[in-house]
Amino acid sequence: MLSIRNLAVFVIGLIFIGGALFGLNFSNAQQMPPAPGNQKSVSPTPTVSPTPEIIEEDDEVIKIDTEAVNVLFTAQDRNRRLLTDLKQTDVRIVENGQPQEITAFARQVDLPLSLAILIDTSASQERTLPEEKSAAKAFLQSVIRPAKDEVSIVSFTGETTLEQGMTNNLTRLARAVDKVEFTPPSGYVGGGVVAGGTPPISGDNQMTQGSTAIWDAIWVTSEEVLKSSPDKTRRAIILLSDGVNTFGSKKLDDAVQAALRSEAVIYSIGVGDEFYGGVDEGVMKKISERTGGRAFFPRDESELRKAFTQIQIELRSQYLIAYEPSNQKRDGSFRKIEIQLTNSELSKQKVKLTHRQGYFAKTDTGQKPVK
Structure with missing residues (x-):
């Protein structure tokens, strides 16, 4: 019995030692660098050539x-x-x-896109908002490639509300656009309280509703929404507003600087009610041109959709x-x-x-x- 027991111990020891040696070899094999011919760069960033390099598409x-x-x-x-x-x-x-x-x-x-659609919901947009929402949803359907692009939906009056953070989910984006509504001033049919709304990401209180803080909205979108998007992406803000800023702590220059820091271009679509003075075309052009974008001034829903189409073409060309x-x-x-x-x-x-x-x-x- 003693010899059999010793033999068993000896066999178990051999198995243990063999397993340890196999594990060591397997670990070393995992850590072994690939052959020079098969090694791939871990960074997708191309190296700068000594002379200018022309790379098509x-x-x-x-x-x-x-x-x-x-x-x-x-x-x-x-x-x-x-x-x-x-x-x-x-x-x-x-x-x-x-x-x-x-x-x-x-x-x-074919550059991936990171877009923020900013929708003015102040009093001057009450009559035009349905057309804006319809055109925005059509734009999302045509421009978004789920595997590449992402969009956020932001609404603003005197305060800015992130309706939907960056996503490529078209259902969520359409739902976010649908819930964007005209925000009445304080004391206007219900006291200015918006039930079920998303907490604002800027602004002080409900008294800001009905006013328009365009520059605050662009600033906070650039600093808190677009800056977190991937490095290899084309960032852009699509601004739907009349361009009349009536409230806020930021100025036009602050908005421009924030957009430049986040490397975002601003495309402005001037829409507004003539009852409130129409659209400030000069301001809309200025904010767009200083960031590398363009301003559009559609006269009806058809031209509004064409403006979105042109923005899509320019972002891809x-x-x-x-x-x-x-x-x-x-x-x-x-x-x-x-x-x-x-x-x-x-x-x-x-x-x-x-x-x-x-x-x-x-x-x-x-x-x-x-x-």
Whole structure:
């Protein structure tokens, strides 16, 4: 019996040692790096070539380098038709008056979108809101690719309400648009209390209802909604309003700066009731052009839908210029940028380039940006 017991112990020991050796080899095999020929880069960011690289229809070229500045732009002829065959030699980019060396030039047609639709629900929108909601839902159905794009729905009066955070779920987005309603001023049929509403993300109290804080809405959307979207995405705000700001702590410049910091372009759709003075076209154009977008002023529901369609086309038909700024100071200062035509024939054709008007330089950790 003793010899059998010893034999059993000996066999169990061999099994234990063999298992440990096998586990060690398996662990080492898992940690072994792949063969050089099969190794894949862990980063989708392409490397900057020593000379400018032209990449056609490549949505991966959006963050060329940590120090690079990326500028998206559209090109249109005098009839507002988009140009799709520009070359890098047709343009140059200037920062604070100094020409910059272009490190990459690409046509972007398939970039993921991160959009925020801002809907004015103040008194001036009461009659036009149904058409706005209908056009917005049609836009969502046509533009959203569930595997790529995301949208948030924001309503605002004197305060801003996030009706739906970033999502690619069309059902949720349509539901969020449906629940956007005209917000009456305090004391207007029910005292200004909106039952079942989402808590506001800006504004002080219910007394703000009925007023219009456009710049607050753009600022908070840029800072708290769009900034959290992925790096490799095209950010845009679609603003539905009459452009008449009557309330809030932010100014137009604050809204522009917030949009530029989040790299968001603003497309404005001017809609309003003539009883309240119509649309402030000058303001709507200014907020859009300074961020690289465009303003539309539809006269009926048909033109409203066409405006949404044009926005969709422009978001899908853009060029990217990347450059490393000659001014390497990390001081948080605002740098004015301009893309200029170098092709004389395009200049004669009155080709218009639309892009954001500047950016804020990066800062070292803890350093305050320059005012």
